[in-house]
Amino acid sequence: MAGDKGTSMPKSRMFLLVLFKSLKVRRNRVAITFFSIMIGAAIITALSSVYFDISAKMSRELRAYGANFFIGPAASSGNRNVDRQTIDDAIKMVPREKLVGASTYIYGLVRLDLGNAVMAGVDFPGLRKLSPYWQVEGKWIAVDFDEDSCMIGKNLARNMELKVGDSVNVIKNETGFQKSLTVKGIVETGQAEDEQIFVNLSLAGRILGQAGKVNHAMLSIVTEGTDIDGLAAGMQKSFPGLDAKPIRKVSYSDGKILDKIKGLMAIVAVIILTVTTLCVMTTLIAIVSERTREIGLMKAIGADDRDIARQFLAETLIMGVAGVAAGLAAGFILAQVLGQAVFGSYISFRLIVVPMTLVPSVAASLLAAAIPVRMAVRVVPAQVLKED
Amino acid sequence: MEQIVLETKGLTKRFGNVTSLDRVDMQVRKGEWVSIMGPSGSGKTTMLNLLSCLDAPSEGEYILDGVATATLTEKQRVAVRREKIGLIFQQFHLVPYLTALENVMLAQYYHSMIDSKDAEQALVHVGLGHRIGHLPSQLSGGEQQRVCIARALINQPAIILADEPTGNLDEANEEVVLNLFQELHREGRTIILVTHNPELAEYSDRVIRLHHGRVQNDASAH
């Protein structure tokens, strides 16, 4: 400014001059302030991003519980089976990105080498996604056209003295069908599956003499953001011969668990938010209060409280906004790290996070500056100025 | 008869049980140079704080340039300070991140209009025309004190209050500052100087000696 030979200068320009010089010279302190605001904002951003995404993420995780939707023949029709094509069409009504897995089933009694058993025809790739909880010794059947292999329940395998790799004859007296299958895997679920034998759906249809027919389908659908009851009603309207309904045991529990997790995240986020805000505040208080002498001097040469408050709040506002901007970026990266570490997927960015971070951070910064400025303004300048 | 710029009646300041200043009566005429002297603890600093409106008295009256200040609020005292008083400190107290010129302009900023030409003129006046763009840390103690004086003068105050202005200076610089004060005196400014340095007090028109918060002696220096 030394070179400025103009006679007069607007007050606003002087204000900005003092503001920026003060920020520039106190680089170290400004850096620390900026840094602590940034950290606080980053944490808030990351946590609120995770919070808004948690339902979607956990809803997918909860699909570990398997099927939560059932499609079968309408009870009123009295039929025990339906056309495979009809059920496949019904399954197509579920939005692709919401469908985790689905399999159609056909059941029937068959004779194995050592006794009778219930045989289930399934779609293996779909079943594997549908029932991640199956405890399989050996291997899953990976493709839906393998007609030489089967999977077998643990109890059935024990009774029939079968091990992985053995072959077993499947006989259906009524159709005269007979085929030797290799046991690819032995299944344990603790439920009815332990006593059943699983084969490819089209093979089962031929064995049982009911090609093209199925008993029902089980689906695993991401419930978050899906109107599952509406979906069921829509399906029943489009396919009057079908009965479609959520499986209460799973869908009810999903909702309960999601609520708990959301509640937990909300409380944890609020507490972290409060504590980080307070931490940022104490740092700011420490930084502003070391400038008591400067405030005293300004008062001594004629600055009134408004002048001082204006300067300090403006300084803090600049650091606050810059810190929050950097914090938003850093926080979004942090959210991705969190998402990758916990869920193995990215957390989506939501606009609501910006005001949610901006408002508490900037408010905390201004409040943090206001407290020591208020204290300093009350100090009798004479005392501050005499101190060494 | 010159007009009276500053008058106190029964000025008293107490801090808890300690009476720091006890019923001080004094008058300063326009253009007069008054020194306030006394040993440590005699109430010099309290006196200065009251006179500069940095603090309010517990009792008594203080009339500055026609304004009764004793009962003013803090906000009003700020206005009085801005309009009527130029302060010079022992520790200079310049804003460290502003240049010499900007430090002077800061006083203008708080007072009324900023005029960089005037501010520059003030610095030239104290002999710092060549150092207006320097930061306080780049200036010697004497130069800093001269910036402080320029700042005190810039708004044409009714009185100049100086607190031990040479206390932190070496002999050469003390000389420079002393000459400046003499010049200000010649220009007809009213100066109140708080010091314990008898050499400095010698140049003033009148010396007020404080002892245990009371005026012990109020006499012409010569």
Next chain:
Amino acid sequence: MFFLMLRQSFFRGRKRKALATITIVLAASLITALMNISIDVGDKMSKEMKSYGANINMVPKSENISLEIGGVDYNPLEGQVLIDQKELPKIKDIFWHNNIVGYAPFLKVTAELAGSGKRRVPLVGTEFDRVTPVAGDEEFRTGVKVVNPYWQVHGEWPADDDGGAILAGAGLAREMNLKAGDRIRVKVAGEKGGEEIFTVKGILTTSGAEESGLVAPLQVVQRLAGLEGKVQSVSVSALTVPEDKLSRKARNSSDKLDSAEYDRWYCTAYVSSITHQIEEAIPNVTARPIWQVAASEGAVVNKIQLLMIVVTVAAFIASGLGISSLMVTTIMERSREIGLMKALGAADWEVYLLFLSESAVVGVVGGLLGCAAGYGLSQVIGLSVFGSTVAFSPIVIPVNVAISVMIALAGSLMPSRLITKLYPAEVLHGRR
């Protein structure tokens, strides 16, 4: 002399120290609370997971293979082995008896409904909500309401000792136009089968096989079927820890465990060790984990625990940086003091020692206070989210204090350049 200086300097900047301590208290309480929650969230969430129903199924030891398709059994009931109901309270005698949340016995028979062409439907007998005194807990309540909380009844739940009350499955009710308050005559199939007139108390929705049948109090079904004191299967709901390498090894080849591994497996609440202990306690039964619940619970609980740990680490880093920056400022503003100390001949390390000791004191005080505050905070979280208090793990205290001290020290070491590069003259003459 050092301690005198430490004390003096500590009490002189009391306001600053208080600020630093407050920050550490805040951060430490946050971390204490999060650590506590992380440690306890597994237990808490697995309790919540109980809403998915029982995770252990207990059946009589039998060589028979069930031939049931869609609720219709192709094996005759005759000759079926059953469990003695008197044995059931022994489930609460096992090593992990505190982890048994509840159990529900089931007895399923085929019944004929009078009218509507002698329609055959499954009739299930069970206990709904019964006080079952067991060792150590005279008030232990159990039944399907505890074990299968997803069962929903429109109307009323029948009382366990009400011989004339029955629930109708939603599917059956729809087909037969049954509603609460209707009376139906039910005859159990077979020669010994008794007959009884029931009042429908409510309509049951489960999305399971029960929806197409009737559910009545266990005693009534036992009497009607002539199977007094017998049950067919028992659903057990137990709190378990997620499966890991050891439990998988135990499951695949339990004889390959050495004795130390066996003890560890036996004394861990794996679903497999609990089923093993149930089989030990009650002769002639097979207890099997229902993997749909047991395995999935592990997966979900692990996720939540991981989430909490990651959040704790993030909060920890944030508060660590926050405290460090505060410590940096408190030291920076004391540069004048450092200059004076150096001018008086203090070596750099002596300056360090004073500042670090101060920080350590602040860290310890802040850490301890923070632990106390964090304990309260974790209870608030526990009560508001899970409706129960969170267990306090003592390990949190030393960890937290150590962490607080380390953070405070780290923050004090950061401006070390300030201490070593500071020339006394500059400071004392106010150039810095």
